[in-house]
Structure formats: C-alpha cells, structure tokens
Amino acid sequence: xxxxxxxxxxxxxxxxxxxxxxxxxxxxxxxxxxxxxxxxxxxxxxxxxxxxxxxxxxxxxxxxxxxxxxxxxxxxxxxxxxxxxxxxxxxxxxxxxxxxxxxxxxxxxxxxxxxxxxxxxxxxxxxxxxxxxxxxxxxxxxxxxxxxxxxxxxxxxxxxxxxxxxxxxxxxxxxxxxxxxxxxxxxxxxxxxxxxxxxxxxxxxxxxxxxxxxxxxxxxxxxxxxxxxxxxxxxxxxxxxxxxxxxxxxxxxxxxxxxxxxxxxxxxxxxxxxxxxxxxxxxxxxxxxxxxxxxxxxxxxxxxxxxxxxxxxxxxxxxxxxxxxxxxxxxxxxxxxxxxxxxxxxxxxxxxxxxxxxxxxxx
Numbered sequence: 001x002x003x004x005x006x007x008x009x010x011x012x013x014x015x016x017x018x019x020x021x022x023x024x025x026x027x028x029x030x031x032x033x034x035x036x037x038x039x040x041x042x043x044x045x046x047x048x049x050x051x052x053x054x055x056x057x058x059x060x061x062x063x064x065x066x067x068x069x070x071x072x073x074x075x076x077x078x079x080x081x082x083x084x085x086x087x088x089x090x091x092x093x094x095x096x097x098x099x100x101x102x103x104x105x106x107x108x109x110x111x112x113x114x115x116x117x118x119x120x121x122x123x124x125x126x127x128x129x130x131x132x133x134x135x136x137x138x139x140x141x142x143x144x145x146x147x148x149x150x151x152x153x154x155x156x157x158x159x160x161x162x163x164x165x166x167x168x169x170x171x172x173x174x175x176x177x178x179x180x181x182x183x184x185x186x187x188x189x190x191x192x193x194x195x196x197x198x199x200x201x202x203x204x205x206x207x208x209x210x211x212x213x214x215x216x217x218x219x220x221x222x223x224x225x226x227x228x229x230x231x232x233x234x235x236x237x238x239x240x241x242x243x244x245x246x247x248x249x250x251x252x253x254x255x256x257x258x259x260x261x262x263x264x265x266x267x268x269x270x271x272x273x274x275x276x277x278x279x280x281x282x283x284x285x286x287x288x289x290x291x292x293x294x295x296x297x298x299x300x301x302x303x304x305x306x307x308x309x310x311x312x313x314x315x316x317x318x319x320x321x322x323x324x325x326x327x328x329x330x331x332x333x334x335x336x337x338x339x340x341x342x343x344x345x346x347x348x349x350x351x352x353x354x355x356x357x358x359x360x361x362x363x
Contacts, residue, residue, distance in 0.1 A: 010095070014034040020038065142188055146225075156215055221256045262348065269352075
C-alpha cells in the first residue's frame with residue numbers, strides 16, 4: 001500500500017480540523033501525517049494497544065487509534081488523531097472512513113491480490129483481465145494451482161495468517177479470505193510441478209493449521225493451469241473436490257480434483273436420473289435390503305480387487321463362507337460380484353446411493 005495515498009488524504013483533511021491526523025503501519029511506524037515532523041516516528045506501544053482493542057478505538061499516549069479495513073486477523077494500518085476526547089474519537093472515525101475509501105480504491109487499481117480475488121470470483125470480464133494484468137505487471141502465463149482450505153467444526157480468523165506465513169511472497173503467491181471458514185491459496189509453481197507436488201503443499205498447510213490452531217481442515221485442489229484466465233475454473237474445481245469428497249471420500253482431508261474419478265460424474269447427475277438407475281439395477285430387491293454385514297463384505301471384496309481368497313483372509317472367514325455370501329448377494333440383487341461387469345455396476349450403484357443420501361433422498 002502506497003503511503004502517498006494516505007498522505008494525500010490526511011493533508012486534504014488538514015483544513016477541516018486542527019488535530020494531527022495520520023496513519024501507522026503494523027510495526028507502529030508513522031507512514032502518513034498532516035504534521036510532517038511525525039512521519040517516520042516509531043510507536044510500538046500503540047500496536048499493542050490496537051491489538052487489544054478488539055476492533056474498537058484504542059487510546060495511547062494522548063492519541064486515538066482505529067484500525068483500517070484489511071484481510072488478515074492482525075491489522076495492516078490504523079488511523080490516528082491527536083487527543084483522547086470525544087472530538088478525537090469523531091475525527092479519527094471520519095479519517096478512517098476516508099482512508100478506507102482511498103485504500104479500497106488503491107487496492108482495486110494496484111493490488112495484485114485483489115485482482116486475483118476478482119478473477120476467481122468471476123468479478124472481472126475476460127477482456128479486462130488482460131488489461132489489468134498488463135497494468136499490474138502481472139505474469140499471466142505461468143503454472144499455478146488453487147488450494148481451497150475449509151475449516152471444519154470450528155473456525156479461526158488466524159487461519160489466513162498461518163497460510164500467509166507459509167507463503168510470504170505476496171508477488172507470486174496469493175492468500176485470500178473467501179468466507180469465515182474458507183481461505184484460498186493461489187500458488188505459483190515450477191514448470192515441472194505434478195500432482196504429488198500439490199499434495200505436499202496441501203499437507204504442509206494442513207499440518208501448520210492443525211499444529212498452530214488445533215483445527216481440522218479439508219483442502220480441495222484444482223488442476224494446474226497455465227494462464228490466469230483459467231484460475232476461476234481451477235477455483236471451482238477445488239470447490240467441487242471438497243463437495244464430492246464430502247460424499248465419497250469422507251475420511252480424506254486432502255482431495256485432488258484430478259483424483260475424483262467416477263464420483264465427479266455422479267455428483268453432476270440429476271437426482272431423478274440416479275433414482276431411475278437404482279430402480280433398474282435392483283429390480284428384485286432395493287439396495288436397502290442388504291444389511292450392514294453384507295455391505296461390509298462387498299466393500300472388502302472391492303478393496304481386494306474381487307479376489308475371493310484374499311478377501312476371505314482379510315475377513316477371517318473360510319473361502320467357502322465368502323462364496324456362500326456372494327451367492328446370497330446374487331440371489332438378492334441378481335448381480336454376481338465375481339463377474340467384472342456386475343461388480344462395476346454394483347460399485348457405481350453404491351456410490352449413487354451415497355450421493356442421493358447426501359442430497360437428503362433416502363428411498
């Protein structure tokens with residue numbers, strides 16, 4: 001953020017009040033003031049007072065402070081006015097409004113993070129992307145990936161600061177607050193980056209948040225894109241990865257869009273079509289006719305690649321016992337899971353059933 005913008009605003013306010021008005025940064029350094037001799041002074045005590053104010057005005061050594069709008073949990077800038085009386089509070093509040101407006105305008109025109117946020121949110125026209133990228137000297141064609149970090153159960157505003165601490169280069173990597181629970185990371189990658197590299201980055205993020213904030217997160221990863229115009233698609237993919245993973249891969253905390261497989265296709269199907277599919281597959285008896293023990297046996301059979309002997313060993317049952325169970329399933333459903341085509345049909349049917357349950361359709 002350019003201190004010249006702040007200085008321009010406070011100088012314009014000089015004719016409206018005889019109070020000293022200015023701005024300090026997160027280190028307590030005065031970066032703008034209508035009393036020029038104050039610029040450059042360092043007030044570390046003011047930083048502590050502001051951080052303890054819970055967003056309200058703070059008083060310190062005869063001055064009133066108020067935080068300017070920002071994206072992180074800790075403030076970036078705060079306005080101040082001389083005095084601790086009601087007039088100082090009023091002047092400081094009015095200065096905050098004016099400075100926030102200038103700050104927003106500056107970020108809209110000159111801040112790369114705001115530009116990236118507008119791209120992934122579809123708040124900018126395709127033609128304008130090229131113009132703004134040129135104005136900001138933003139490298140358009142370079143490999144990037146989008147990571148969507150969603151806090152589960154509980155949320156902490158400090159999550160964005162934890163992620164920002166892992167990727168401090170604000171010229172190449174962009175950490176953006178999406179909502180109370182969601183933080184997006186747009187990470188620049190090397191030309192040789194692969195899916196395994198994305199997983200390592202996601203693991204690093206998960207470990208840091210878990211260790212520092214003790215919060216469970218789920219991370220969705222979009223495909224690697226080569227141009228900034230594709231970032232919106234990558235962001236939507238990361239969202240889909242979390243949504244589909246919530247249905248089909250409930251135990252996973254890191255979900256890559258590229259690895260969603262058939263779950264991604266099912267998730268995009270109309271529910272009416274899914275219901276028709278289940279009715280056609282299970283003509284004899286509905287899938288609900290299978291008890292939990294039978295479903296457990298089926299899942300183990302799939303996990304062991306339709307190998308009867310290996311599945312029986314994992315279930316600690318005799319091979320003939322497993323064969324008997326498979327015959328029972330065949331009588332109930334008409335599907336012989338030892339046949340590859342029938343097994344595929346049954347596997348898809350189980351996933352379709354999960355999808356319908358997630359949509360509140362359980363029949």
